[in-house]
Amino acid sequence: MRTIETDVAIIGVGTAGMAAYQAAHRHTERILTIEHGPYGTTCARVGCMPSKLLIAAAQAARQARLAPHFGVQTGPVHVDGAAVMQRVREERDRFVQFSLDTVAAWPSGHKLSGTARFSDSGVLQVGEDTIVKARSFVIATGAASQVPEDLRTQLGDRLITSDVVFDWQALPGSVAVMGSGVIGLELAHALSALGVRVRLLGRGGKAGPATDPEVAAHCAELTRASIPSCLDSQLQSARRCAEGVELRYSSDGQTHTETFDFLLVATGRRPQLADLHLEAAGVTLDEQGLPPFDAQTRQLGSLPIFLAGDANNHHPVLHTASDDGFAAGHNAATWPQVQSFQRRAPLNIVFGEPQIAMVGQSHRALLEGGADFDTGTVHFRNQGRARIEARNQGVLRVYADTADGRLLGAEMVGPAAEHIGHLLAWALQQKQTVASMLACPFYHPTIEEGLRTALQQLRKKLPAGAASSGTGQ
Ligand SMILES: Cc1cc2nc3c(=O)[nH]c(=O)nc-3n(C[C@H](O)[C@H](O)[C@H](O)COP(=O)(O)OP(=O)(O)OC[C@H]3O[C@@H](n4cnc5c(N)ncnc54)[C@H](O)[C@@H]3O)c2cc1C
Ligand SMILES: NC(=O)c1ccc[n+]([C@@H]2O[C@H](COP(=O)([O-])OP(=O)(O)OC[C@H]3O[C@@H](n4cnc5c(N)ncnc54)[C@H](O)[C@@H]3O)[C@@H](O)[C@H]2O)c1
Secondary structure, three states: OEEEEEEEEEEOOOHHHHHHHHHHHOOOOOEEEEEOOOOOOHHHHHOHHHHHHHHHHHHHHHHHHHHHHHOOOOOOOOOOHHHHHHHHHHHHHHHHHHHHHHHHOOOHHHEEEOOEEEEEOOEEEEOOOEEEEEEEEEEOOOEEEOOOHHHHHHHHHHEEOHHHHOOOOOOOOEEEEEOOOHHHHHHHHHHHHOOOEEEEEOOOOOOOOOOOHHHHHHHHHHHHHHOOEEOOEEEEEEEEEOOEEEEEEEEOOEEEEEEEOEEEEOOOEEEOOHHHOHHHHOOOOOOOOOOOOOOOOOEOOOOOEEEOHHHHOOOOOHHHHHHHHHHHHHHHHHOOOOOOOOOOOOEEEEOOOOEEEEEEOOHHHHHHOOOOEEEEEEEOOOOHHHHHOOOOOOEEEEEEEOOOOEEEEEEEEEOOHHHHHHHHHHHHHOOOEHHHHHOOOOOOOOOHHHHHHHHHHHHHHOOHHHHHOOOOO
16 A cells, blocks of 8 residues: 655546646645546536537538528538537547646646545545545546436446437437436437437426526427427336337326437436545535535535535536636645635526526526516517527526616526626626616627617616616716
8 A cells, every 4th residue: 555645635637626736736736636537527528518519510400401591592401420420529539638738747746546535534545555645635526417227227328428429420310318407408409400319308397497487488498399308207117129218208198108229318417426435534414415515615614625616516517617626726725724716607508509598696596585676578589680690589588686776697598698698697797787787888780689678678677776776877
């Protein structure tokens, strides 16, 4: 058994772990990163980047099909699945290489390969033959898809998760997608547009994260219109068959039996903490088996342990993993001095068709928190630029504080949601009011003019003082 002593041990070298390394390295040379898989990050290997590459191909297919609508004749659209997947893999590998290059430049003494788990406070066991003693720790172990064990046993390699999709050599003929959350929606929309026979099996009638009933209703309706979907389904049985998998599920009081090449399970991801033996380090877990942590310092209680990225389950998206990693790495290196790092305005984007954006406080959070707020709405059906581009579907709902007109949040499904979402998140972080946002330029003709319509409607609902607040008038 060999023993390594260090200042900061970082478990997991994904986006959060890499950011933690860079932050800790500003303070100490005594750092050890521990990784049990390949370097390259979830984002680049099986997450953000390859999924957006697949979505880009889907978008090209959609645009080609839409061309005749503008009087441009393209002929029948043929999707070459092998070529689609080749570009996905090649570009994905290019993104992965950036992360590999970064880690390759770290001193070899800063890197250890193996699975880490706590054996005592301040002590990790890595694999069978290494003990790591550290002053402080960053846990950046990410999250993994949750897959019901019985389904995995029944379906074997015909049950897949998003981890498998981006290594395909060609597109399959058919896929049932279980779960209409973020991953399920993005992949179902992309595969469907690329000509794969898709069945989206959701729960509770929902498609995506929207909580505002009007936005959620549009999300469900638009999803049903473009993908064969059962958004309130119950899987009754699944078995392997000659074609792949046979699924029996109920929906709307009826039972259906259908066969597919694969069942893609996208029913949520869970932090990878169970095998870390956190109790050995003195960590107490909540009823969901997760350790409570400080969202600003990323610290677990008063322990010298910091939790970053998807592992803390706070906001499992890429830019937060990076922010978390920086904060955790900094605080682990300077412990017992720790500082708070402010969080950015909440922003989530789902790259479905059309996109969904969630900014600041959700409609549900505002209601549950008893907020006094007003709402402005724009429908995109007759919005100028959206009609010009034949992207005229969806709705934007903007919420502001009734007392002072300050922007509190927004939910949207519709054209350019990724861009409108950014505008709103930036305004919210700068504590802008409806009036101060309306004092900004809106170019004609743009989708952003839709946002102006929603803000104008909202201003009319606000009391006089709140309606002009923030403009100095
Ligand atoms: C399909 C998909 C699409 C996505 N799309 C987007 C998107 O468009 N935009 C966005 O913002 N976010 C997206 N995300 C989310 C984003 O990818 C994650 O938030 C981000 O990658 C999390 O980074 P991380 O560092 O926390 O985890 P990871 O990058 O997963 O790193 C964790 C590392 O820890 C290692 N590890 C785990 N346990 C141990 C152990 N015991 N010992 C040693 N090593 C260990 C793992 O091998 C892994 O390398 C997507 C995710 C998925 C799955
Ligand atoms: N664009 C992005 O930023 C992006 C893209 C992909 C993933 N991500 C991250 O990955 C995380 C995980 O995504 P996800 O889609 O796995 O989780 P999710 O929580 O978004 O969705 C899971 C869905 O599965 C449903 N579900 C659960 N059990 C089910 C069952 N038995 N049958 C049918 N439906 C069931 C849930 O109701 C929910 O709608 C996201 O929260 C997000 O943070 C982000």
